Amino acid sequence: MTKVLIVAEHDGSALNPSTAKCVSCAAAIDGAEIDIVVLAAATADIAAQAAEIDSVSRVLTIERAENEKSITAVLAPQIAAIAGDYSHILGPSTTFGKDLMPHVAALLGVNQVSDIMTVENSHTFKRPVYAGNAIVTVEAPEGSTVVATVRVASWQAANGGNSAAIAAVDAPAELPTHTRYIGLESAASDRPDLQTAARVVAGGRALGSEEQFGLIYQLADALGAGVGASRAAVDAGFCPNELQVGQTGKIIAPDLYIAIGISGAIQHVTGIKDAGTIVAINKDEEAPIFEVADIGMVGDLFQILPELIAAVK
Amino acid sequence: MDKIIVGLKRVVDYNVRVQVKSDGSGVETDGVKMSINPFDEIALEEALRIKESGAATEVVAVSIGTSESQQQLRTGLAMGADRAILVTVDGDIDPLSIARVFKALADKENAGLVMLGKQAIDGDNSQVAQMLSAIWGRPQATFASGVTIEGDSARVVREVDAGLETVEVDLPAVLSVDLRLNEPRYVKLPDIMKAKKKPLDEVPLADLGIEPGPPIKELKYAAPEGRQRGVTVDDVAGLVAALKDKGLV
């Protein structure tokens, strides 16, 4: 029997879209029966959102005060406690899932399949290695639980409209107190979320300063787009770290990605390979970003951007 | 805190454009430049700074691999690690077994911190630190971009999707480090000379009582589907027209 448990990602009230993407991956496994588990201090709202996702059989809730913040050392033993019923346990390859799932795997004594791109069969998957420069087909051992993360940029979110059963479950586990959550510093904005935005405008080192990076926000706002950045732009302090796109940042797949003053290093390009259309604006016609761009424009961004912003407004 | 253990993995240098072998058995490594995994260099730099601040007394660099990994350990010693341990294996072993090696050494050395990279840039697994936390029963703080030791605990700033999260962990603990934590120091020639005299012990995996578990088997490597170079536009009007054409504005 193929029974898949998906660990829901949420912020305490809203379900993260990465969860519905994990459901799509699970549904690609033949004959899979799919459950979602929600661990939170208050699970009702989140579980209700999870129950709407297509193909889901049941939503399990584990409600404990200790689950208010996602601390892996606290969550993992509870997931391990209910793992016995499942052949597969999946989480998203977001920082939440990357932190949690290998810990769950080790508690179960297995290795993890990281970043599933495609499902070949119940134990065989494709995943990227070497910053996406190679794709490897891997096979998890038969007879032990498959623990894996799902490369969210490779999967569309499953549809809504379902009304799966919701049930509270007991997950007896002793929880450690050696790890304490202190706080989160987040540059809140009304712009579309980088990981799910249909359009993304991204700036690189060439923007030169935090002030001039404002041009990127202006173009993004004119297009209703999310904002991304290269590592160099984040390192230089032009914008916050959560905007970084690439091997060590976010892997995204918007319909439209506009790279401005970004050279196109492999580590950056690996984060946008699945974008629908890539547009590059760069003053160096030899810049590697043009090798992957569907539409390229050679020129000085400081001349082009004001004109482009005016044109799309 | 007495000791900090740092993991240094030998990997294909990040500047190399890796090529998949034509028979699909792996990637080309013959004659390819090998280096310390960039994240691990940052972990070592941070460990050295913690020691220099007086919060630790010894930094031990550890690699699991073939004898070729001595090269990376020597570089680590030249950067300032006090001694090195090479746990010898024939080829690659699975992340869970690597975590078991770090657990065995952390116990043996009575380590206060184990500092690893957030991911090895060859397999891009991002697993070992989290697995070590699980089997060691000690806290993990992954993707660290800020570390402050405060007596028996550490305050760690983590780069997460939503921004910068701060957690406090009791020591001993395992950290995995991100690129913005620090800028590693350059190795100077006299340090390379000095490093030759520092101890580098070799320990076969079996001596630690570890049997590698069943790995995730790699069946076949392939090159990724490439993207094609598209059109070039001359001006903003042309750009807007091309976007309109695709229904994107």
Ligand SMILES: Cc1cc2nc3c(=O)[nH]c(=O)nc-3n(C[C@H](O)[C@H](O)[C@H](O)COP(=O)(O)OP(=O)(O)OC[C@H]3O[C@@H](n4cnc5c(N)ncnc54)[C@H](O)[C@@H]3O)c2cc1C
């Ligand atoms: C292990 C590792 C992981 C990494 N992970 C990531 C990652 O996740 N994401 C990431 O982005 N990078 C990552 N990097 C860094 C990556 O290798 C590059 O250094 C980085 O992407 C470069 O950023 P950039 O393109 O903004 O800067 P540069 O490479 O400096 O490029 C700037 C570009 O702007 C152009 N330009 C300059 N002035 C103008 C102008 N006026 N108008 C138009 N164009 C102009 C230049 O021609 C140039 O092409 C990683 C590196 C390592 C080693």
Ligand SMILES: Nc1ncnc2c1ncn2[C@@H]1O[C@H](COP(=O)(O)O)[C@@H](O)[C@H]1O
């Ligand atoms: N063979 C190895 N030798 C030393 N350290 C390793 C080895 N493999 C993994 N590590 C450490 O674990 C981190 C994460 O690796 P991974 O989970 O494989 O992505 C690396 O950055 C290293 O610090």
